[in-house]
Amino acid sequence: MAETQFVVRLNNVTKTHMLDKVEIQALKGITAEIPRNKFNVIIGQSGSGKSTLLNLIGCIDTPTTGSIEVCGKNTALMSDDEMSDFRARHIGFIFQTFNLMPVFSAYENVEYPLLVMKTPSAERRERVLATLEKVGLADHRDKFPNELSGGQRQRVAIARALVKQPELVLADEPTANLDHRTGTEIIELMQKIQAQENTTFIFSSHDRNLITNAEDLFMIMDGVIL
């Protein structure tokens, strides 16, 4: 398959939030192309529009104007169910607050996206175990989120995002709730896995010192990519 070089194309995208009848323009006309199979980093201060941008790319929000193409699909034309299925298949999320399901064990949290995709159970098991192994949590697979440390939780979240082998993984400030050392470990883990799996990561942070060896760096400020 002749894949294009870019996994995401943004064409003059704007996003305006409504907050108590006040319009806040979070993105002010962004045009960008994000390369495939890279560890892309978006750096910007708090409030610069990183989350807004990643939400649009992740198809959990829609732009006010402009168009977005993700994995070759124009997201504007999809129904809500198509959008859900698209996310289930192509996009992995890693959140700042981990967002694990508290009633699921580590194993079940990682298994969840495969259940959504109705993966057969034998394959499911194999992939969940392999992915947990990759993030170094094979021994903790039966623990529940409240029995895990922050770093361990984020590893489960990384496994959950990667288990379905998505084209695109979005990590919106995944280290913001971790101490510096753990954060660095998590970034290193993500970079390692990105290289192994040959998938595309988009990682955002407000701390430019966190990333020393980013291949593709986007700077965002006040809703504009610099």
Place this chain on the structure above:
Amino acid sequence: MTILKIAYRNICRNKRRSLMTILAIAVSSLSVLLFGGNISSIIYTLQTGYVRSAGHIHIYRKGYSQYGSANPSAYGMEDYGRVTQLITADPVIKPQLRLVMPFLAFQGIAGNFVADTSQSFFGMGIVPSLFEKLMTWDQYHMKVTKTDVSTGLQDPDLSGGVIGYGMAERMDLCGALKLDNCAARPQVKKETAASAPTEDFSALTREDFPEKNTEGTGDTAHLDLLAATSGGAPNVVSVSLRKAIMMGTKAFNDGLIIMNLDLAQKLISGRGAKKVTGLMLQLNRTDDMEMVKKRLQQILPPDDYEVKTFGEVRPMYGQTISMFTTIFGFIALIMGVIVLFTTINTMSMSVMERISEIGTARALGLRRSAIISQFVGEGFLLGTLGSTLGVVLALVVSFTINLMEVTWTPPDYATPILLSIHMFLQPFFLPVCWLGLISVATLSSVFPARNASRMAIVDALRHN
């Protein structure tokens, strides 16, 4: 992992709230089941009482139900033997038929001249062996009263009869009938000889039936019965009372005399042709009543006979059923609404607490419908646990109450009847109640779940 397994874990997150919800559903289910079970037992007890005392279907001469009570002998049935044969030989009716009995209902005045008492009474002439069988009908295996009654009359005992307990007391027959707990009448001073009638109407008995002369006196309790014959002339017979029994309704207990048909006919028909009021049919199953009624209307000339079911003879049966059914419907509705609001409340709270989880699940690719299914699954599980617990509690409580043999006296009744709870008499009652409350709980979780699924994903995710 199935929806239910996930639902179960989510329910366990707030054990106290879930438990309260389950208990509220269980209590609603319990009250609906107990109340419904009690009503259904009252209805079937009433039915059993009617069918045991009067059978399912009555056949009268045409016009009896409208005019007959004022002139029973004119609307009497003379060819009852032939009609009985016709019925018992009919291939459609025969398999359903338990018995056919001729009966003669009339009114008159009864006197106990030993004690100077007299009162009006309802007379019922029956065939003792058939009447005993009539009283043993038990399609629903109902125990109506603590002690089962029997008249103890025998077919050859041509002048035998039994009397209501209350009437025995009034007629001052306690001693003669050797009754326990009998309200002994305070001794009234005898009237003076001058004002006393020189002769009582028992003298007539001696004229008509001289052979009965000695029987009524002495130790045996007896009453002299006065009634009008078919010809309109007064007639008197003496009934030998074998027993006093508790009759169901107060009116019967205080004024009914059940006697051998032969004696009743002697009184009413005199020396004329023997007639009866009608025929009583008792079927094996009440369910076949309408069918048998239709068939009877086919085989009996409609210009000569009328066919009535017990519900038509005693309209109170139908009225009682519709009254109780209305009350039950009302209670069931209230309980349904309670379950509805309880579940909506609980599920709304769960949704509120889990908004960011909902956002996460949607981001992972769950469709709106899957979010709804998840919450509806929880409502279903709460409903099932609550409703099932209610059924179990209702079984335990009803079993205990039935075992305790608590009695109560319905309005206008002379005897207390057993307060029982039967949830299986109507085969669909229990399953419908069980499923009904589960459905209400399930459906009421749809609204909160729908709202949850419609939230914007980014807003849900920001909700921490």
